Amino acid sequence: MEITLSDNRLKIIIEELQSYCRNEYDETIGELKAEMMVEFFIKKLGPKIYNQAIDDANSFIQDKLIDLDGILYIPE
Numbered sequence: 001m002e003i004t005l006s007d008n009r010l011k012i013i014i015e016e017l018q019s020y021c022r023n024e025y026d027e028t029i030g031e032l033k034a035e036m037m038v039e040f041f042i043k044k045l046g047p048k049i050y051n052q053a054i055d056d057a058n059s060f061i062q063d064k065l066i067d068l069d070g071i072l073y074i075p076e
Contacts, residue, residue, distance in 0.1 A: 003046040013038050 005013070014034045021027050021034075029037075 001047075001050075003042050003050065005042070010035070010038065 014031060017034045017038060018029055018031070021029050
């Protein structure tokens with residue numbers, strides 16, 4: 001599965017990265033360099049973050065399903 005961003009979202013992230021570099025490192029990076037960095041981070045970190053989010057959601061749903069059994073069960 002490939003992680004893709006809309007053009008608008010990519011533009012926002014690029015601007016945020018440029019702002020971060022300017023504010024934190026007093027370094028100005030161009031749009032191309034920022035885009036390449038974002039693409040690198042998406043490629044290297046995106047799948048790990050995505051899989052962690054899926055694991056977290058799965059754990060949350062499993063916990064709720066266990067609670068659901070206790071809520072719906074009527075003692076006879």
